[in-house]
Amino acid sequence: MAAAKGDTKVAVFDCEEDVAVALAKYIADLSDKCAKEKGVFSVVLSGGSLIDTMRKLVEQPFVDTIDWSKWHVVWLDERVVRKNDSESNYKLAYDGFFCKVQIPPNNIYAINDELPAPEDAADDYEACLKTLVEKGIIELSKASGFPKFDLMLVGMGPDGHVASLFPRHPLLQERNRWVTYIKDSPKPPPERITFTFPVINSSANIALVLTGPELAHAVHIALGNQQPSSDLLPVQMVSPEGKLTWFLDQAAASKIKAT
Template sequence: MASASPSLPSTLRMLSSTLQRPPKISSPLLSLSLPSKTPALSLRFTQIFSGVSGLHPTKKHLGLRALASATDMASEKRVFDSGEDLAVSLAKYTADLSDHFAKNRGAFTVVLSGGSLIKCLRKLVEPPYVDSIDWSKWHVFWVDERVVPKDHVDSNYKLAYDGFLSQVPILPGHVYAINDALSAEGAAEDYETCLKHLVNTKVVDVSATSRFPKFDLMLLGMGPDGHVASLFPGHPLLNESQKWVTYIKDSPKPPPERITFTFPVINSSAYIALVAPGASKADAVYTALGGGSSQNSETLPVQRVAPEWALTWFLDKDAASKL
């Protein structure tokens, strides 16, 4: 079972001596189709998939504008009548990707966020997934974290541990929590150092397009204001283009001190599931997907999410009520 992870320096020492180099993917993942839908009766609307049914092997040859257009083509929206239906679909989606990457790359790198996301993963800790997933291949990260002790009520680690990690047999050394003994700036630098080590040892893939770390699956939540990770509307960190991990000391949402992945890292992900249930998200969902505009006429942070392969929105009928 997962347990409180060691500090990053000790984790790095352990990793350098114990982790094995997983096999590289020898060809584009053309054989991987998107996970199948839940039964049609569970959907309020039909799935909307505005492009090809798989990956885009030519995207690495495109410029940034063309890349953004290709990513839009790989966008999918799933809307469900209930949170239960959403959780069922998200579990299958995650399990299918886990199986593929575990078999073809030898590891499955998963990035978690906080908020309602962990509750939406609840089906993974139940049969058939808890028994069929190869949890030993999972490596778990956080897209952002509050700079608080791991047992603090505001900790994303604690939220994930209580609701998910403690119930599945992920190896403790494969759970990469921040070093909460450091300052926000120090914790961000330490986490980036950890990621660079894991890229060098081939645990985390690297994007041939951006040269930033390429996580297999990023499970993102979204706030009512359209923020993702700890990247908030109008904040200067939205434009950070060099760092992998940075920090914020003036978060408009408490607690104020956090670390966060930057958009170049988020968008280098192979797959992103954007999980945004609830009526409080309806305005932001409409702005992002329905052609609306934000109150201050600025692009919402969530509108900048554009992974290398596929973006899938998981919404309930309340979140999609204004579409």
């Protein structure tokens, strides 16, 4: 099932395996387009189950046909831990993805894990993004003035959080920073850095990759013709300048199908 609304597409697949296949093709096509048109493909990764759902990219035909040299990778959010810590989103992506493809190590921008204070780590990562803008690797949105990434790959928690932006948290209202920090994340570990909504919503493309029955309730709230509430879930605040594609399996979509 695929439904379209404006620049939003909702694609529902029979199972998580089919989501993984479709996601690989979608990422490979965007990578080709950006590599040919601009010579750069800027990609933002989440942590969590997303990395596993990207697993088809490290298989044929993609692993040998994607021009990995054009990829530049940053994190939508990161836990403030050492890179070799089992909680690190960098480690998750390294073990499941980077160690199997040929992205130049210098094009992978991890947080500085020598900065133990989340506020310092957030400042440092924002400075890193500014350097990438100065080098012409990331463009700024003409509309918002915030960085405009080619592709953001976004997961969601059962509570509807995206990045490290949690329901009813004051960070949902941040309008100035590119990268901010949280010390009271309800999902452990508590200390994290995260992109803000102005950056998320300046993206050229966002893929919301949501699989599993535990996400069905939040998906239903976001897509199920509910009356808009003043207390929007973070996932409902995802509204990019460019294109938004929802990749759902039947389990995640089970409650919207009934409406």
